[in-house]
Amino acid sequence: MMQTKYLYTALTTLTLLITGCASHDHRINPTGASNVVSGKMLHGGTRSSDQLIVEMAGKRFEGNLYIKKYVDWENVRKAYGSDSEHWHKITSGLDKDHHTSVGRAEIRSADGEVMQCKLMWTRSDRPEGECIDQAGKSLELRFE
Numbered sequence: 001m002m003q004t005k006y007l008y009t010a011l012t013t014l015t016l017l018i019t020g021c022a023s024h025d026h027r028i029n030p031t032g033a034s035n036v037v038s039g040k041m042l043h044g045g046t047r048s049s050d051q052l053i054v055e056m057a058g059k060r061f062e063g064n065l066y067i068k069k070y071v072d073w074e075n076v077r078k079a080y081g082s083d084s085e086h087w088h089k090i091t092s093g094l095d096k097d098h099h100t101s102v103g104r105a106e107i108r109s110a111d112g113e114v115m116q117c118k119l120m121w122t123r124s125d126r127p128e129g130e131c132i133d134q135a136g137k138s139l140e141l142r143f144e
Contacts, residue, residue, distance in 0.1 A: 026040060026041045026126065026127055026143035026144065027039070027040045027143060027144050028040060028054070028141055028142070028143055028144070029126075029142045029143055029144045038055045039052075039053050039054035039055055039056075039141070040052075040053050040143075041053075041065060041103070041119070041127060041143060042065075049064045049065075050064065050065040050066070050067055050103070051063070051064060051065055052064075052065040052103070052105040052107055052117055052119075053107075054107060054115070054117075054131060054139075054141070056139070059109045059110075059111075059113065060109060060110070061107040061108060061109050061113070061115055061131075062107055062108070063105045063106050063107035063108055064105060065103045065104070065105040065117075065119075066103065066104050066105065067101055067102070067103045068101070068102050069099045069100070069101050069102075070099065070100045070101075070102065071090070071098050071099055071100070072098070072100075076090055076098050096123050097122075097123050097124065099122065099123060100120060100121075100122050101120065101121050101122070101127075102118070102119070102120050103117075103118070103119040103120075103127070103129070104116075104117065104118050104119075105117045105119075107131065113133070113134065114133075114134055115131040115132060115133045115134075115139070116131065116132050117129065117130065117131040117132075117141070118130065119141065126142065126143045126144065127141075127142075127143045128140075128141060128142045128143065129141055
């Protein structure tokens with residue numbers, strides 16, 4: 001039983017190292033975003049950087065999206081203990097259900113207008129957040 005568990009872990013790790021994360025995108029949900037014509041968040045995978053693109057009022061804003069993943073270790077430890085099988089799956093990265101991703105981007109239009117954006121999501125939730133323009137106006141974003 002233990003050998004099977006270690007073999008599964010080794011194969012999963014090897015597969016991720018060889019293939020990397022596949023690139024994919026999330027499109028902005030038009031019902032969840034006011035004044036947004038279209039937009040998307042592109043995960044570049046291992047070959048290119050993540051991007052955020054927002055098109056509104058005839059302008060296209062785009063820029064690199066910097067993503068960090070966080071785990072609330074204190075709450076996870078309280079819930080599962082620090083020596084359980086579930087704890088070891090979380091700390092090894094096999095169980096990503098407890099990760100929160102935070103993305104930050106400074107997106108620019110061709111005429112130099114800038115918006116600061118922050119997005120958050122978990123594995124089971126779609127990304128959402130806001131962009132704030134230079135005048136301080138907030139634009140809510142929700143993705144499909």
